[in-house]
Amino acid sequence: MASRFTELVIDCHDPRGLARFWSAVLGYQIIDERPDLVEIAAWEPTAEAVRAAPQPPTIIFAKVPEGKVVKNRLHLDVSPIDVSRDEEVERLIVLGARRVDVGQGDDVSWVVLADPEGNEFCVLRTLAPQPRP
Known part of the structure; x- marks a missing residue:
């Protein structure tokens, strides 16, 4: 048997706050919470x-003292599943994300955002059915 990808760990200053943000983004829930660690999953x-x-990995937010540098x-x-990419970007900004430039240029099909602690992530094309031209 092979190993399984079971968790993705994100270092942060505020595990509970970041877990709440990402739970709202992904529709996940908190499944474990300790003083310096919060785990979310679908x-x-x-x-x-x-x-x-194989199952989708859980996401663990672990408190660390150092900040993000680069x-x-x-x-x-x-990828949004019920709305357009741009509608999802606006929803995520309301939740606390912000637009960032990591050198992606203007002619790309994705939008780069940062979560409340500055971790970059991309919003890709929607998976929602699109009307045919």
């Missing part, structure tokens, strides 16, 4: 489910 992991098939080497991409 499902409740069990050994049986993980053995049966552009992320790893980032999340999200």
Whole structure:
């Protein structure tokens, strides 16, 4: 058997605040909370489910003392499923995201945002059915 990708860990100053932001972005819920660590997921992991098939990883927000210094080497991409990309960008800005320029240029199909702690992520094309021209 192979290993499974079960968690993605994001270092931060405010695990609870960042977990609330990303839970709202992704429709996840908090499944574990400790003073310096908060875990969110779309499902409740069990050994049986993980053995049966790959599942979406949970996301853990871990408190660290140092701040973010440079552009992320790893980032999340999200795709809206019910609205347009631009409508989703506006929703995420209301939640606390902000637009950032990481050198992506103007002629790209995605939008780069940063979460409340400055971690970059991209909003890609919508997966919602689009009217045919």
